[in-house]
Amino acid sequence: LAAYAGRIYGEGGMATYNFSKVTTMVVDDSSYMRRISRTILRSLGVAQVIEASDGAEALARLAAQPPDLIVCDLSMNPVDGVEFVRRLRRGSEAPQCLTPIIMMTAHAEPEAVCAARDAGTTEFLAKPVSPRSMADRIVRIIERPRPFIRTDGFFGPDRRRRDSPPGSPRRRAGDTPQAEVIEL
Amino acid sequence: MIAPLDDSSPNRAMVEVIQPPMDLARKTGVGRSIDPMALERAVADLGRMGEEYLDDTARDLALLKGLTAAANAADRPLAELYGRIRAVVHDMRGVGGSFGFVLAGQMADSLHRLLTLRPEDAPLPAVAAHIDSLRAPSPGG
Numbered sequence: 001l002a003a004y005a006g007r008i009y010g011e012g013g014m015a016t017y018n019f020s021k022v023t024t025m026v027v028d029d030s031s032y033m034r035r036i037s038r039t040i041l042r043s044l045g046v047a048q049v050i051e052a053s054d055g056a057e058a059l060a061r062l063a064a065q066p067p068d069l070i071v072c073d074l075s076m077n078p079v080d081g082v083e084f085v086r087r088l089r090r091g092s093e094a095p096q097c098l099t100p101i102i103m104m105t106a107h108a109e110p111e112a113v114c115a116a117r118d119a120g121t122t123e124f125l126a127k128p129v130s131p132r133s134m135a136d137r138i139v140r141i142i143e144r145p146r147p148f149i150r151t152d153g154f155f156g157p158d159r160r161r162r163d164s165p166p167g168s169p170r171r172r173a174g175d176t177p178q179a180e181v182i183e184l
Numbered sequence: 185m186i187a188p189l190d191d192s193s194p195n196r197a198m199v200e201v202i203q204p205p206m207d208l209a210r211k212t213g214v215g216r217s218i219d220p221m222a223l224e225r226a227v228a229d230l231g232r233m234g235e236e237y238l239d240d241t242a243r244d245l246a247l248l249k250g251l252t253a254a255a256n257a258a259d260r261p262l263a264e265l266y267g268r269i270r271a272v273v274h275d276m277r278g279v280g281g282s283f284g285f286v287l288a289g290q291m292a293d294s295l296h297r298l299l300t301l302r303p304e305d306a307p308l309p310a311v312a313a314h315i316d317s318l319r320a321p322s323p324g325g
Contacts, residue, residue, distance in 0.1 A: 018212055068208040100208060104278050132223065139218060
C-alpha cells in the first residue's frame, strides 16, 4: 500500500499526470459542494470544469460539452445521482454513456450506494471530500480501468473489482459461459 | 458506438464485455503520479475557503435558530419551515467535514434524513434538539 501511495503522489521523481486537456463535469445541487469540487479539480490542473445543479441539467449539457469525467452527488433534487447515472448509461448509442463517474456520498447511505453501483457508477467518494481522496479516485480510474458489462438488467463498469479477465472461471455453476468482447 | 450482438449466432453471448475508449487516460498519461505541488495547492485553496465557511456557517446557524423559533411560535406552517431547515442543513451536511467539522456534518446529515424520510412525522422537539446539537460542534455555534 505504501508503495502504491508513493506512486500516486509523486515520490521518486515520477512524471505527473497532465490534466490540462481534461474536461470534468461536477453535478451537485449544493453550490458550496460544487465550489469545493471545482476548487480541488482546478488546483490539480483540470482545464475545464463544467457545473450542473442536478441530474437533469447535467444530461441536457452532456452532448454540447462532453466531459472526460463526471463527479456527481448522490443526493440531489429533482433528479438524484442514481437516476442521473441510470439515464446516462441507458443512452447506449451516445459515447457519453461510457463516461467514468465518481459518486460522492454523505455518511451512511448503504442502500442508495448499492443502487448507484447497480445503475453504473464507476467509483465512490465518501464525504468529507479532500484533495487527496478526490485525486485517489481519479488515479484509480486512469490506472485501473474496468470493462463495461451489458446484460439484460445491467449496463455499466464491471462490478467485480478483481483482476479476472473475461473468460475466467465462473464463480457460480449457473453462470453463462459465453461472453463477447467488443473493442471500441 | 457499441456494436450490437449477432442474434443469429449459435454462440450468441448472454453478456457483452465492452472495452471503453479511455479518453481520460489518453489525455493525462498513464503510469504517472499526482503532482505533489498541485495537491498542496488544492489543500491551501480549500483552507482559504474554510475561512469563508466560518462566516457562512454562523449565518446559517442564526437562520436555523430563527426558523426553530418560528416553528415553536407556530406562526407559519410547519411543513414550510421544515422545508427551509432541510435546505440549510442539506449544504451543511456535505460541506462541514471538508473543513474539519466532521461532527457538525454528521449531525446535519441526521437532521436532513429526519426531514427527508418522514417530514410529516418529524416531531418539533427532535428537530430543535438536532439544531441545538448542531450548534455545539460548529464554528460560531
